[in-house]
Amino acid sequence: MSTVFGIDIRKGNIKSTTVHPRFSLTEVEDGRIVSEEKSISIPRLFRLMRQKKPAVLAVDSVQEIAGNDAGLWRFMASMPAETPLVQVTGDGVTMESLPVIAARYNLKFDKTNPAEEARVSALIASYGGGYEVLAFEGVTTVIVSRARSPGHGGWSQNRYVRKIHGGVRTKAREIEVKLKEAGLSYTTSAKEAFGGVSRILFEVKAERAKVPVASARCGDIQIRVIPKRRDKILYVPRDEKNPYVIVGVDPGTTVGVAVLGLDGTLLHLESVRAQSPAELISVISGIGIPVLVATDKAEMPAGVEKIRRVFGAVGWNPKKDVQIKEKYAAAKEYTFADDHQRDSLSAALMAYKSYLPKFENIRRRIPRGADVNAVFAGIIRGKTIDEILVPDEKIPETAEPVPQNPQIFDEKDLDILRLEGEVLKLRKLSTDLSKELEAKDTALRSLQKRVSQDRNEQLAAVLLSEEVTSRDRELEQTKKALRKEERRCKNLRLRLERMKRYIALTAGDGALALKVLQQFSRDEIRSMDDEMGITEDDILYILKIDGWGKTALRDLAEAHVRAVIFPKHTYAKACSQHLTDAFREINLPALSGAELSPHVRGKIGIVDEEAFYRAESAWKNTQDAYLKDKQTNALSGMVSEYQVQRKHDVMTMGIDPATWSSEPENAAVPLKKTDISSGKIKIPKTPAKVPALVTENKDTGKTTLQIENNILKAIQSENTGSKQEQSEERGTATRNRETADKQSGCEKKDKELKTDIITTVLDTYRKERQKELMQ
Template sequence: MNRLIFGIDIIRGSVRSGTMRPHYALVRVADGVVVSEEKNVTQYRLIRYLRAERPEILAVDSIQEIASDNAALYAFLAEIPNDTKLVQVTGDCVHMESLPRVAARYNLTFDKQNPIEEAKASALLASFGAGYEVLAYEGVTDIIVSRCRSPGRGGWSQNRYVRKMHGAVRSHAREIEMKLVAANLEYTVLVRRAFGGESRVMFTVYAPRPEIQVSPSKGGDTQIRVNGRRREKLEFRQLTRKSKHLIVGIDPGTTIGVAALDLDGNLVYLASTRLFSAADLVAEIAGLGKPLVIASDKAEMPFGVEKIRRAFSAVAWSPKKDILVKEKYALASGYDFKNDHERDALSAAMYAYRTYKNKFDSILRRAPSGFDIDELRAQVVRGYSLEQTLAKLSGEEPASQTLPQLSEAEVEAEAVIFDERDEKITRQEETIRRMRTLVATLSRESEGKDKTISALHKRLNAEREGQHQRMLASVEIADRDSEIVSVKKQLRKEERRCKNLRTRLDRMKLYISLQAGEGCSALKILPLLAREAVRDLDEEMGLFAEDLLYVLQIDGWGKSVIRDIADAKVKAVILPRHVFTRAREQHLIEEFREIDLPILSGADLSPRVKGKIGVVDTAALDAALEAWTATQTVYRTQKQSEALDSMMKEYQVERVREVREQGIDPATILPEKYLRAAPGQKPKPVVKKSVPVPPVAPTPAPQSEPQVLASEPKPAEVPEAEPKGDVLSSVLTAYREQRKKEITGDE
C-alpha cells in the first residue's frame, strides 16, 4: 500500500506577521522513501496539494508554524481532507523535545539549518511512528442542508420558486438520511418546516467525520455543510503506543526500594515503601514501562527479585560479588535518594546500565536510520544479534536463523517452570538456610553474652540504687525550687505594689504639705475631663472634699463626669485661660452652674504646676470664689425670673383660649396684655343674634393684677420690689378662684 506522508517546515514569513505570509518547504515521503522536494509553497497551495493528493499524514515539527492560535488551527483543519492526520513529531505541547533529539532516537541525522532537511526529518519520523496526532474535533459531526439563495430577492418571492427551493432542500435531506441509514450510523435530525418543503435540516451524526460519506457542496438552490464538532481544547494522541524499555533495580525486604532507568541511563523512577506486596510492585513497575533488565545488588539474586523478574520475562542481572557500600555511594552520586533502600536499588540499576553501555553505543554506531534504537537495544540485550534484529523489524527473513547465545544460568532459568508448590518449597528452603546460619551465629555469641549479662546485672543493680537516691533528692529539690519561684513571684508583686503605694503616699504628703503652706493652696492636676481620668486620679492620689482640681483639657466631656466631681464635693475646678474660653463656647460653664460647682479661669489665678501637683495663690482663689458666688446668685435669680415669665405667658395664652371657646371677643373683657400674649392667634368673630345678648360679667382678674377693660390704659406692672415667689403664689390663687366662679356661673 502506497503510504504518502507530507513533511513541511517554514522557510520565511510567519503566521503571526501580517507583512509576509509563510512559505514552506514541502517533502513527500512514500513508504519511507523521499519522493519529491519543493520550496516556497504557500499555505493556499499546500491546502490544494492536500486536497488533491490526500496524504495520510501532514508532519510538522511545531503546529505554531501553520496557525497562530487555536481558532486559526481549527480553520486550517477544517480546510484539509478529513482522512489526513496533522502530526506534531516533537511532542504533545506538554512534554516537548527538540527535533534533533527525536531524530537521534531513530538514528537519523540532518542539517538543522536547512528547512528541506527539517521537513524531510519530520516526514520520516512520522513514517517511523513518532509524534502525536492533533485531535481538534470530537466523534460527532453536524450536517446542515439549507437553501442557497434568499426567497425575497430577484423575483424569487413567488410561491412557485419558494416551493422549488424548499422541495430541493427536502430531497437532499432525504438522500443524506438514506446514506446514514445504509452506513448504520446513529443520528438525530432537526427540521425547520417551510412552504412547499423544508428550509433547513440539521443532522447530528454520532460518528467522526471520515466515517461519513457525505461531501459538502453548494450550488443551485441548496447548500450542504459538513462540520465536525469541535473539542473544548486540543488533544494529542500518540501515533504508536510503545512502552518504554527500562532497567529496574530492586532492593527487597520489609521496605522495598525500586529504581528505574531508561536505556539512555536517565532516572525514570525512584521510590521506597513498606506498603507494596509483590503484586502491587509488579503493577507499579508495569505502569512505568516494559522492564528489560531486572538488577540486584547481591551476587545471588534474592527470591523476591527473581519472582518479579519472571513476571516480566526480563533479563536477570547481578554482580559477580556483592556491591560494597562505598561503591554504592559512588554509583548513586548525583541523585537525590532518601534512604539506604533507594540507594541500593539505584546502585544496582546504574551498575547494570554501565555493563550494557558499551554495547548500546556500538548499536548506535552500527544501526541504520529509520529503526527505533530502543527496540534494537532490547533485542540485542535479549541475545539476538543486530542483523537478526534488523531483519525481524524490517519484516525480512534473516539469512540464517540461529538461536541467541544464552548463559547456563539463563538457560536453566528458562527451562525451569515454577508452579505454586515449587515456589513454596524454594521459599522454605531459603528460610531453613537462613535459620541455620542464624542458629550457628547465635550459639557462638551466646556464651560470651551470658558472662556479659551477669556482669551487667550487678552493675544495673548498683546503678538503680544510686538512681533511686538521686531521684528522691531531685524530687525534694524540685518541690523547693517551685516553691521558691512562687514566693519570688509574690515578692515581686508585693514590691511593685509597695512601690506604687510609696509613690502615692509621697505625692499625698507633698499635697498635704502644700495645703499647709502659707498663702498657697494645693492643686490636683486632672489631665482630661473624663471619667477614666477622674478614676485614675482617685486611685493614685485620692479625691476628697475641698480639693482643688486643675483640668488641662476638656475634650469629650460629659455630664456624668461633672456629676462624679460634684459627688466628690471638691471645692472648685480651675481651667487654663484658653481652655476656659473653649468651655464657655461649649456651654460647659452652664453645666457647672446648674450643679452649683465653682469653675474658675486660671487667667487671674496664675497656677503653677509641677508634675501632677500644683499651687495657686490663696488670696486670689478666695477672690475668684467670691466673684463666682456673686455671679451664681445673679444666675439663679435670672433663672427664676425666666421661669416666672414663662408661667405668666402660659397663663395669658390659656386665658385667651378659654374666652374664645365661650364665643366672646377677648378684646371686650381682657386686658391688652392678654391679647399680646398670643400674637399668632386671631380673635374669633362673634356671631350676632336677633335677640339681645345680656351683658356678661367680666371675669375677675388675679389679685396680683387688677382687672382692666380693653378701653382702659395698660395697668402698671408688678413692682419689682415684691418677691417673685409671692407673685407666683398670688397668680395661681387668683386663677383657681376665677375658674371656680366661672364654673358656678355656668351652672
Template sequence: MRVYGIDIIRGSVRSQSKRPTYALCRIVDDTIVSETEVSLFRLLRILEAEEPDILAIDSLQEVAADTKEVYLFLQSLPPGTDLICVTGGSEHRESLAQVAGRYNLSFNRFDPFAEARTSAQVALLGAGCRVVAFANSSLITVSRRRSPGKGGWSQNRYTRKIHGAVRAKGREIEMHLIEAGLQYDMKEFRAFGGSSRVIFHVNAPRSSIPIRNYRGSDVQVQITQQRLERIRFVPQTSKPGYLIAGIDPGTTMAIALLNLDGEPVHLSSSRVTSVADAIAEIMVHGRPLIIATDKKEMPGTVEKIRRSFNAVPFIPKSDILVPDKYELATGSGYRNDHERDAYAAAMVAYRHYKNKFASLSKRLPPGVSLDEVRARVVRGLSLEQALTDLQAQEIPPEDAVFEPAEEKPVPDAPRPREQDEMVRRLRMLVSELYAESQKKDEEIARVRRLLNGERSKKKERIQKDAEVVRLQGIIANQKRYLRKEERRNKGMRKQLERLKAYADLKQEEDLVPLKVLEALSRDAIRRMRSEMGAHPDDWIYLLRTDGWGMTAIRELADVAIAGIIVPEQALLSPDLVTAFREIRVPIISGEGLGIRIQGSFGACLRSSLMDRHARWREEQEQYERSKKAESIEDLFKSYRYMREREVKRGG
C-alpha cells in the same frame, strides 16, 4: 503511504502582518518526492487536493495560536488525513532531536526543510501522537446557499426552487448513508416547496462518511464533528517503551525507572507495595528490559518481578557502597534512602550498557528503531541477528512471498583424509583464537586495574579538593572576623586616645574639661556616650540648641551630668531653660568662659565656670522657692474654694 512534514520558515500564526510560510516535504512510499516552500493557504489547498495519510508537525504552535484555532485547523484537514505531533503530547514532550535519535536519524536544527523532512520520516516510522479533537460522531447540515429575499412576481417559484433543491440534496445524502450502512438520525425542517434545512446525526467519524463539503448555487452541505472537551494525544504505536528498572525490596519497596538513554521516567516508594502492585506500577510506564539491584545477590522479591517480565537481570560485582549511591543518585530528587538505592541500582545498570548502546547507534543504519535493536542485543543477539529479526517482523505473514528454492547440486562428501586435515586446521584455529582470547582477557584485566587506580586517584583528588574548599571557607570566615575585630580595635584606640586627652585636661587646676555634644538629640547623646563615656561630674558643651525635645533632655537627666554649656551666640528659649531647671541640670552660656574646642572635647576656665555655676544655683534656689510658693498658694486657693462650696451647701 503518503506522509507530509512541515516546519515553519518565517512568520507566525499569531502575527496579522507577517503570516507564516512553511517548508513542506512530501514522502510517498519511503521516497522523498519534493520539498517546497508554501504559505498556510497554499498548504491547505495542497492537503485538500492530494489527501495525504499523515501531516507531521513538531509543535501545534506552528499551525494554531490557541485551542480554538487547533479545532478549526483539524476541521479544515481532509477526512483521511491524520495530524501527527511527532514530539509527543501535552504531558510528555520531547525535542525533535530526541525523537529522531531513537531512529538513528540526524538533521540540521537550523534548516526548516531538514526539520520538515525529519518530522515526516519519524512519523512514517511510528513516532509521535495523533491529535484527536473530535468525537466519533458527525453532523451533516444541508441548508440553503442563498436567502429567498423579498422577491417580486416570481418570488414563489424562486423559493420553491431553492427549498426543493435542499430536500433533493437531503434525499441524496440519505441514500449514500444507507448504502454505507451507517446509523443516523435525520431532522428535516419543512418549508414552502420543500425543506429549508436537513440535519443528519451520524454515529461515525468524518473519515467514514462518503460525503464531502459542498457549496452549490442553491444548496450547501457542511460536515462537522462534535468537539471533545479537551484535545487528546493518542500515540501512533501502542507498544510500551523499554525501561531499566532498579528495585529496592523490603518493608518499604522503592522502584526507579529509566529509559534506555538513562533519563528518569519514574521514582516512587511505598510501605504497602506487594509484588503484584509493583508489577502493575511498572507496567503503567513501559516494559522493563533490565531489572537491577544494588546487592551482589538478587533478592527473591526482585527475582519474582524479573521472571514475570522475563527481563535481563543485572547484578553488580559487589554491593554498591553508600558514598557511591549518593553520587549516582545526585539530581534524582529522591525522598528517602530506599529511593536512593533503587535509583543507584538502575544507574549502575545503565552505565554498564552505556558504551554498548553508543556503539550500536554508530553502527545502525538510519531509520531503524534504536530501542528495539538495543533490546535484542541486550538479550543476547548480535547486531546482524537483531536487524534480521526486525526486518522479519516488519513483513506481515500474509504479504510474505514464498518461492521454491532452486535445487543446487550437492557437492561430493569429503574423503576421510580431507576430513582429518579440516579437523586439524579447525583445531589450530581454535587454539589460536583461545590464545588471542587469553591475551585480550589479560589486557582487559590490566586496563581494569589501571582504571581502578585512576578512579582511586580521582576519588582522593575529589576528597582533597572538598577538604581544601572547606578549609578555604573557614579561612574566609576567620579573615572577615579578623577585619571586624581590627576595625573595632581601631575605634577603641581612638576612644582611648580621646579619654587620655580628656583625663590630662582634668589634671589641669585652672581648666575644666568639656565633652562636645553636636545636638540635643538621642542619637547624638548616645554617640557621645559610646565615644567618650559618661560620668556625673562631666560638663557638656552643646553646639546646637535647635530641634530639641523632652526625650533627649530625659536622656541627659539619666546620664546625671554636671551641666550644659552653650555657645555665646546661641539663643536659649525660656521653655528650654525651664525644662533644664525641672531636671535640675545647669545650662550656662559660654560667654566669658574662654572655651577652646578640639574635636570631640574642649576646655574652659575653672574660676569663671564656678562663678557662673554658683550664680545658677542661686537662681535655681529662687526658682524652686517661687515654685513652692505658687504650689502653696494654689493649695490655699483650692482649700478656700472647697470651704466656700460647703458653706453655700450648708446655708
C-alpha cells in the same frame, strides 16, 4: 505506498492577524524524501493535501498551527477527513524535544533549519512515531440550506422562492440516498417553508471520513459538513508498544524500585513498605518491558532473581557489594527520599553505565529509522546487530536469552507468565471498551443533566428546611463576629502605632508628649482611652469644648491626668463658660496654649518642658489663693446663714429682734470677711483660751443667744491675742534682725493654727446646730 507530509513554521506567527505564517513542507513516501517546499501558506497546504491525500500530516507541535483549542478545531475541520494530524513530540502533557525523539530513530538534523525539522517530523511519523490528535467525535452533522436570501422582489418573487426551497428539498433527498447506500444511521430535522423546505439537518452517527458528503455550494443551495467537537482534544499514541527499561531493585521489608529507559532517563523511583512480589511486578509491567534487572549485591538476592525470571530479563550484579560511598557517587545527580531508593537507583545506573560503551558503538551502525531502543534491548539479550535488523522479524518481548546454567521454573513462574498473556488480552479488551465508552458519552451527558436538575430541586428543598436556616444564621453570626474582630485588630494595630509614636515623643529631650482630644466630651474621652489609653500624669490637649458636661470632668478626675491645655481661643471660651473654675474644683490644672505653643500631629503632640513647668507652677500658686478665698467665703456664708436663721427662730419665739440685736457691754467687735483673708487677725503661738461656746441653760432661747455671743467672743479673743503677738514680734525685730527667719517660720505656724481654730469653731457650730434641731 503511504505518503506523509511534515511541516514546520518558517516565519510569522499563527496568532498574528496581520502577517500570515509560512511553513516548510517535506513529502515522504515509504521512508524516502520525495519533495520539499521551503515556504507555503496554509491554503496551499490544504490544496496539496486534497490533491495527494497524504496518510499523515506531521508537525512537531500543534502550537505552530493553532494558538488555542478553538483554532485547532478550525484547522482540523479544514483538513481532508481521511488525513489525521500527528504531533511527534508528545501527548500535550508530557512533551519532549524534537532532538530527543529523533535520537530514538537515529536521526540527526539542524535545529535552526525549519526545512530539516519538517523532514525529521515526517520521517518519525512514517516510522510509526508520534501521537494522533483526535478533535472530533464519531458524530457528523450535515446541513442543507439555501445559499442566499430571497429578499424583496417583484411579480416573480414567489416563484423564485419556490425554486430555492424546492432545490433544498431535492438536494436533501440525494444526500439521504447516499447515506442509506453507505449503511449509516442518521436522524433528520427540517424547517418547512413556502414551496418546500428552507433548511434540513442530518445528524449522522459516523465519523466525518465515512460520510459520503462534502461541503459545497451550488447555485442557490449550500451544503455544510460539520463534525461534532470533543469536549477535550485527545492525543493517542500511534505505537502502543511499551518501552524497554532497566530495573534496579533493593529487596527487603521496604522495597526500593528504580526504572530507567535505555537512554538513561529516570522513569520511575519509589520505595514501598510490605509490597508483595505480584504488586511489584504489576507496577513494573505498567511502566515498560524490563530487559535488564540489576542489584547492588555481588550475589543476586532470591527476590530479585524471581522478578528477573518472571520478565525473562537479563540479570546484572557487581563483582562485589557496592559501598555506600559509591552509591552516593552514582546517584548524586538525582533526588531520592531514603536509602532504599538510593540503593535501587544506584544499581540501575551502574547497570546502564556498564552497557553504555557498547550502546555508543552500536549506535553508529544502526540504520536511519530503526528503533534504537529495540536494538539496544536485543544487544542486552545477547543478540548481534545483524540478527536484530533482519527484515520482518520482531524482537520477542518476553524472550529470555539462553542462560549458561539452565534455571528450573516452578509452577508459580508458569502461572505468572500465563497471567501476563491474559493481561495483554485484557488491555486490548480495555481499548475496545474505551471506544464503546466514548459512544455512550452523549447518553451519559443527558442523564447527568437530569441528575443535576434533580439535585437542584432537592437542594432548594433542603435550603428551606429549618435546620439549614439555623445553620445559615449561625454562619452569618460567626461572619459578623469575624468582621468585628478584624476591625478590632485593625484598631489595635493603629493604637499600637500611635502608642509607639507617643512613647518616642515621651522619650525626647526637652519636650513632653500630648494626647489630643478633638472635642471635650465623654465619647471622645472613651475613644481616646480605647485607642491610646488615658493614664495618670498624661497631659491632654483639647481643641474644642462645645457641649462639655460634668460627666466629662468626672472622667478626667477619675483618670488623674496631670494637666489640660486649651488653644488660645478655646481657653478664652472656657473662662467665659466657667470651665476653668470647674477644673479648679477638681484640682486639675487647666492651662492656656498661647504661651506653651504646643505642636500637634494627628492625635499626639509635644510641648516645651520648661514652659509647661512654669505654667503649671503659676497655676498652682493661683490655685492656693482660690482655695483660701473659697474657704473664707464658705465661713462667711455659714455665719450669714446662721444669722438669718436665728432671726427667723427669734421672731417665731416672740422675742423682739431689736432687743436681741443690742450688743452687751462686753460685746465682741464684728468680724469682717476681709480680716481673715488678708491675715490681719493673728493667732498667737500659744493660742488664748477659747471660752465655752455653749452654756447650759434650760431656757432654749438664751442658750441659742449665748452660742452666738460666745462665737464672737472667741473670734475677738483671737484678734486681741494676735495684736499682742504682732507688737511683740515688732519689738523683737527691732532688737535683733538675725531672728527674722525664725519669726517668718513662726508666722507660717500661726497661720496653720488660725486655720485649725476656725475649723474647730465651724465643727462645733455644726454639732450644736444639730442638737438644737433635734430638740
